[in-house]
Amino acid sequence: MKAYRSSLLYFQHNSDAHQSAIHEEDGLLVVGPNAQGTQVVQAVGPYRDVVARYPQVPVQHLAGRIIAPGFVDLHSHYPQTNVIGSPADGLLPWLEHYTFPEEKRFAAPEYCAQAATFFVAEMLRNGVTTSLTFATSHPASVQALFLEAQKRQLRLITGLCLMDRHAPPDLLNQPSSPGGLDATEQSLIDSEALLKQWHGVERLGYAITPRFAPTSSDAQLRGAGELAARYPDVWIQSHVAENHEEIAWARDLFPASSSYLHTYADFGLLRQRAIYAHCIHFDDVDRALMRDSGAAAAVCPTSNLFLGSGFFDYAGADRADFQYGLANDVGGGTSFSPFHTMLAAYYVGREGQTKAGLSLSPQHLWWQHTAGAAQALGLAGVVGNLQPGCEADFVVLNPKATPLMARRTAQATSLDELLFAMIVLGDDRLVEQTVISQAF
Ligand code: GUN
Ligand code: ZN
Numbered sequence: 001m002k003a004y005r006s007s008l009l010y011f012q013h014n015s016d017a018h019q020s021a022i023h024e025e026d027g028l029l030v031v032g033p034n035a036q037g038t039q040v041v042q043a044v045g046p047y048r049d050v051v052a053r054y055p056q057v058p059v060q061h062l063a064g065r066i067i068a069p070g071f072v073d074l075h076s077h078y079p080q081t082n083v084i085g086s087p088a089d090g091l092l093p094w095l096e097h098y099t100f101p102e103e104k105r106f107a108a109p110e111y112c113a114q115a116a117t118f119f120v121a122e123m124l125r126n127g128v129t130t131s132l133t134f135a136t137s138h139p140a141s142v143q144a145l146f147l148e149a150q151k152r153q154l155r156l157i158t159g160l161c162l163m164d165r166h167a168p169p170d171l172l173n174q175p176s177s178p179g180g181l182d183a184t185e186q187s188l189i190d191s192e193a194l195l196k197q198w199h200g201v202e203r204l205g206y207a208i209t210p211r212f213a214p215t216s217s218d219a220q221l222r223g224a225g226e227l228a229a230r231y232p233d234v235w236i237q238s239h240v241a242e243n244h245e246e247i248a249w250a251r252d253l254f255p256a257s258s259s260y261l262h263t264y265a266d267f268g269l270l271r272q273r274a275i276y277a278h279c280i281h282f283d284d285v286d287r288a289l290m291r292d293s294g295a296a297a298a299v300c301p302t303s304n305l306f307l308g309s310g311f312f313d314y315a316g317a318d319r320a321d322f323q324y325g326l327a328n329d330v331g332g333g334t335s336f337s338p339f340h341t342m343l344a345a346y347y348v349g350r351e352g353q354t355k356a357g358l359s360l361s362p363q364h365l366w367w368q369h370t371a372g373a374a375q376a377l378g379l380a381g382v383v384g385n386l387q388p389g390c391e392a393d394f395v396v397l398n399p400k401a402t403p404l405m406a407r408r409t410a411q412a413t414s415l416d417e418l419l420f421a422m423i424v425l426g427d428d429r430l431v432e433q434t435v436i437s438q439a440f
Contacts, residue, residue, distance in 0.1 A: 001030060001032035001042065001054070001137060002030075002031055002032070002052075002057065002058060002060070002103070003028055003029065003030045003031070003051075003054060003057045003058065003059045003060070004029045004031075004060050004062055004067055004178070005026070005027070005028050005047055005051075005059050005060070005061045005062065005068045006027065006029075006030070006061070006062035006063070006065045006066065006396070007023070007024065007026070007027060007065065007066045007067070008022075008023070008024040008027030008028075008029060008044060008066070008067050008068075008386065008395070008420075009021055009022070009023055009024075009066055009067070009068040009366075010044065010069060010371075010385055010387065011069075011367055011370065011371040011385050011387075012067070012307075012384035013381075013385075013387055016140050017366060019361060019363050019364040019367055020035060020363055021363045021366060021367070021415065021419070023415045023418075024044075024045065024046055024047075026046065026047045026048075026287065027043070027044065027045065027046060027047055027050075027067070027268075028043070028045065028046070028047040028050040028051055028054075028059070029041065029043075029044050029067055029099050029386060029394070030042040030043040030044070030050060031437075032056055032057075034389070035112030038391060038437060039311050039388055039391070039392045039437040039438050040388075040390060040391055040392055040437065041386050041387065041388050041391075041392055042054075042086060042388060043388060044386050044388065048307035060113065062396055064398070064399070065202050065396050065397060065398055065399075065432065066396075066397040066399060067386070067394050067396055068366075068386075068393070068395050068397060069371065069383075069385050069386050069390075069393065069394055069395075070127060070128065070129025070130065070369040070370075070383070070384075070393035070394055070395055070434065070435075070436070071126075071127050071128045071129065071130075071338040071369050071373075071395070072128070072129070072131075072325065072369065072370055072373035072374050072379075072383055073123070073128045073130070073131045073132070073326070073327050073328055073338070073341075073369070073373070074132050074277075074296070074298035074325045074326065074327040074351065074373050074376060074377070074383045075132060075133070075237065075275065075277040075298035075300055075328075075329050076123075076131065076132075076133045076134070076327060076328050076329055076330045076333065077099075077133065077134040077326035077329070077330060077331060077332075078115060078116060078119040078133050078135060078141075078145055078158070078330075079102065079103050079106050079112075079134070079135065079136045079141060080102065080103075080330055080331030080332070081115060081118060081122070081330060081331060082097060082102050082115075082117055082331070083098045083099055083102050083284055083331035084330060084331040084333075084335075085306075085331075085334060086098040086099075086331070086336060087306075088307070089333075090243055090245060090307060090308060090309070091242055091243040091245070091306075091307055091309060092243070092245050092246060092249075093175055093306060094332065096332075099331070100167060100168050100171055102429040103136045103137075103171055104168065104170055104171055104410070105134040105159075106135075106138050106140070106141040107138055107140075107170070109140040109144065112136075112138070112140050112143075112144035112145070113144045113147075113148070115144075116141075116144040116145045116147070116149075118147055119133075119145070119148075120145075120148045120149055120151075120152050120154050120156075121152070122336050123153060123292050123334075123336060123419065124154060124434045124436070125348045125428055125431070125432050125434070126336040126337050126338060126428050126431060127395040127428075127431040128154075128328075128336070128338065128418065129154065129155060129372070129383065129393035129394075129395075129434060129436055130154075130155040130156075130373075130377070130379070130384065130393070131149075131154060131155070131156050131157070132156075132157045132158070132207060132275055132298070132327075132377065133145070133156065133157070133158050134156050134158065134161055134209060134211075134237065135160065135161060135209075136161050136171070136204045137160065137161045137162070137163050137171055137173050137174075137187075137211075138373050139160055139190050139194065140185050141161075141370075142158060142159065142160050142194050142198075143194075145158050146158065146198045146201075146204055146239075149203070149204060150202060150203075150204060152419070152436070153201040153202075153203060153206065153436045153437070153438065154203070154436070155204075155205075155383060155391070155393070156203065156204055156205070157204070157205035157206065157207050157237075157377075158206075158209070159191060159195070159206050159208055159235075159237070160173075160187065160190055160191045160194055161209050161210060161211050161238070162187050162188075162191065162208075162209055162210040162211060162215075163210075163211045163215040163216065163226055164183050164184045164187060164215070164216055164217050164219075164220045165215060165216070165217055166214055166215045167211075167215050172189070173186060173187035173360045174186065184217060184219050184223065185223075187220060187223075188220070188223040188224070188227060191208060191209075191227060191277040193223070194229075195208075195231060195234055199231070199233075199234055203391075203437075204268060205234065205235060205277075206231075206234045206235070207234065207235035207236060208223050208224050208227055208228050208231075208234060208235070208237075208269075209236075209237050209238065210238050211238065211239065212238055212239040212240070212250070213238075213240075213250045213253065213260065213263045213264065214246065214249050214250050214253055218254075221263075221264075221267035222267055222268075224236075224267065224269060225267040225268025225269050226268065227315065228268055228269060228271065228274075229268055232273075233273070234273070235273045235274070235275065236269055236271070236274035236275070237274075237275050237276075237277070238264065238269065238274075238276055238277070239276065239277045239278055240260055240261050240264065240276045240278060240279060241260055241261060241278060241280055241281040241282055241286070242277070242278035242280055242281075242304070242307075242309045242310075243309050243310075244281065247260050247281055250263060254266075258285075259283070259285065259286055259289075261276075261282065261286045261289055262289065262360060267291065269294040270290075270295050271280070271293055271294060272287065272293075272294035272295070272379065273294075273378050274293070274294075274295040274296070275295070275296050275297075275298050275376065275377070276290075276295060276296070276297055276298065277297075277298040277300055277327065277329060278298070278299075278300060278303075278309065278312070279297035279298075279299070279312065279317075280304060280309055280311065280313070281310060281312040282316065284316070284319075284320065284323075287316055287317065287319070287322055287360070288320055290320065290322035290323075291320050291321050291322040292316075294323075295320070295322070295323075296323035296324055296325065296376035297312070297317065297322065297323070297324040297325075298325065298326075298327040298329075298376075298378070299324050299325065299326050299327065299345060299348075299368070299375075300326075300327045300328070300329035300332065300333055301326070301341060301344035301345040301347065301348045302329065302331035302333040302334040302335055302340060302341055302344040303328075303329035303332035303334070304348065305344055305347065305348070306332060306333070306334050307332050311348045311352040312324075312345075312348055312352070313352055314348075314349050314352060314360065315352070323372075323375060323376040324361055324368065324376060325368050325369065325372045325373030325374075325376040325377075326338070326341050326345055326365075326368045326369040326372075326373060327341070327373075328340075328341050335427075336428075337426070337427045337428055338369045339422065339423055339425075339426030339427055339430060340427060341369065342362075342365040342366065342368070342369055342423045343423050343424055345360060345365055345368065346359075346360055346365055346382065346423065361416065362416050362419035362423055363415070363419060364417065365419075365423060366419060366423070370384040370385065371385045372383040372384070390431075391437040392435065392437040393437050394431045394435050395431050395432075395433065395435070396431075396433040396434075396435065396436075397422065397426075397430050397431060397432065398430065398432040399418070399421075399422060399430070401430050401432070402425070404425060405421070405422070405425050405426070405430065406428075408421045408425060409421045409422065422429065
């Protein structure tokens with residue numbers, strides 16, 4: 001066992017109290033193995049109280065630092081690191097001109113390996129300890145990312161990108177040998193093989209990953225839904241309602257479905273552990289469908305602002321009471337930093353401000369990238385918090401990392417002021433250390 005003395009930030013257990021953080025100015029975090037040998041939080045609270053219960057445990061004193069839960073990121077694309085900051089008129093030309101050409105390069109396993117190494121290191125350097133991310137349509141891209149995440153002990157969920165139409169031919173899922181299975185059947189067989197190989201191995205999980213409805217045939221979506229029904233504890237990830245042209249295209253291709261979102265429901269792809277990126281242009285019927293199915297939205301504010309997609313409607317989501325959390329959406333998104341993502345979410349909350357005056361609190365922003373995102377993944381109490389039993393993933397923040405951060409945070413007279421100063425001024429320099437649960 002080991003203990004860390006510092007200022008602590010974490011969240012209430014009770015999900016109804018999800019917007020309120022606990023701040024222990026002089027706290028102690030005790031970590032040690034659980035019965036399975038996983039390094040978890042054993043105790044957390046005021047230094048004076050907790051140290052009395054663990055007198056033998058060595059304590060590392062991190063003076064002036066803040067320990068907070070490792071960030072949970074609900075949506076990104078590991079093959080898109082190289083397209084960050086590529087401007088386009090909107091989503092569809094951006095995919096065509098920048099994203100698809102870059103993703104083609106993942107046909108080469110060596111290219112996958114170096115991209116995976118960079119991506120995992122960059123997520124960890126920015127304080128992300130749980131990541132749900134896209135790979136490409138090449139099975140080797142999935143293998144490379146799982147291997148790297150396993151090496152670095154990042155908690156990672158990914159899957160083979162399913163695309164059997166409306167993309168460049170060499171980026172579509174490929175058929176097996178001539179005369180064998182067609183591309184659609186092969187993509188489903190490859191998905192299941194990868195799922196069996198990796199899901200539940202150490203900290204890794206599989207996500208059934210249709211890119212979005214327009215690039216899959218009915219048969220592929222149906223097959224993906226059947227796979228999801230056979231493996232209820234694997235995740236599903238896709239995109240929905242990001243951009244007006246995309247929505248019109250999806251409505252055209254699936255006229256029998258009552259909305260773009262409903263297309264996924266019609267193929268059995270809307271359920272708990274299904275995470276849909278963007279969810280911007282919804283009506284209340286869509287919102288109720290999100291809530292009733294238990295699916296969750298990955299809110300991607302830097303991407304939505306960069307690509308001009310629109311603004312996630314926080315008031316609408318809260319009114320319908322469906323789950324959501326934050327995501328960097330690299331490379332439509334512009335940053336690996338959870339601080340940049342939280343700040344962009346604040347801008348989005350302000351822009352989408354209703355007459356009632358919605359403005360997101362810093363505690364709520366932070367929750368969306370930690371305990372709230374974990375809850376959306378069905379991993380509440382496992383990651384995203386520092387309550388006893390949670391995996392011991394945390395960041396050590398140095399609020400004096402830059403002259404401006406030091407000056408501004410020193411003026412903070414409340415928790416909200418401190419969190420706001422870090423959200424507005426923070427980036428990778430604020431993250432002094434990312435500590436991962438060393439489990440195996
Ligand atoms: N919709 C389908 N594919 C993508 C993608 O790669 N990025 C974003 N932002 N939206 C998508
Ligand atoms: Zn995306």
